[in-house]
Amino acid sequence: MHELSLCQALIRQAARVAQEHGAPRITHLHVRIGRLSGVEADLLQQAFSSASRGSIAEGATLHFEHSPVRIHCPACARDAEVEVNRLACPHCDHWQTQLIGGDELLLVSVDLGHEREMEHV
């Protein structure tokens, strides 16, 4: 399960951001997963609870945004959304298309909590 090592990388990156901004904790993490990234959101979610334990991201909520597989066809100059195992152009059937989306695995943003302020509310 490679989701665990990717999850550790996710937490390291998010912790770096929190540190740069002097934030005491991370409340939400937003991750974009392409359908061709080779990563399962469910497995990443499972890995997150154990990987985040004791870290600045413990207790944070992980949000996923799934991006579809998109291709550009150099033959007919059109873009299309396609299935993960069928990257040929659905318009003109040309097979040597270019992937323009769907293989991403990105930490999009991090929500930093300011615990002390919240305590006074």
Add this chain to the structure above:
Amino acid sequence: MCETCGCAVTDSSSHSHDNTIEVLASLKADNDLTAAHNRAHFNAAGVLVINLMSSPGAGKTSLLEATIEALASRCKIAVIEGDLETENDAERIRAKGVPAVQITTGSACHLDAHMIHHAIHSLPLEDLDLLFIENVGNLVCPASFDLGQHANVALLSTPEGDDKPQKYPVMFRAVDLVLITKTDLLPVLDDFDCDAVADHVKQLANPAPVLRLSAKHGDIAPWLDWLEDKLATRRQKPFTFVAHHHHHTIKPV
């Protein structure tokens, strides 16, 4: 007006007071940085590095044994072996007179760039022409990690079925060569069509050649030709061989 933060939303419980920081960084950034560092080591030493991936038991080690027998007289080879446990595969390679480093990953299902970086410092890189990385047997995880190799090769053995590229598109989309192995078994398998494999790979918009081999029968000539071609390109100065990469980068805005 919200009393907590002074924003325009009236109810303080309906929105977050968290500070959202946009990051837009790949989760593979650390691995990719080390992979680039490994590739720089390989390029400086002038060694061609091939990452072999497949299901467990597709014949990676047998292919390497046959390849070493065919090429060892004119080419200096070393192997990095990745397995969950045991030193068995490295011992098979060393028995052929070639240096082998075994990486035992424990529970990890793939090799990553850091493990390779550690391993290459125990190999005489400067003296090598060709370094094979035999990845952990698995069609899922190894596809996600760049190691610094120059080419990715997937083995698909005939008993596994010809629809593997459809089932594992992440792996088969990103390889530079597909080797159909154990073709000596084709006469007893009535449902494996080599042309179907080639068609499925093409459906992934991947122009990788699909070659047919039987290491058992010593029938690996098309693979040796492919390797010789890559080695010839590797020897050219200036170094021009660039691996086939499909990842695109998204820059923060």
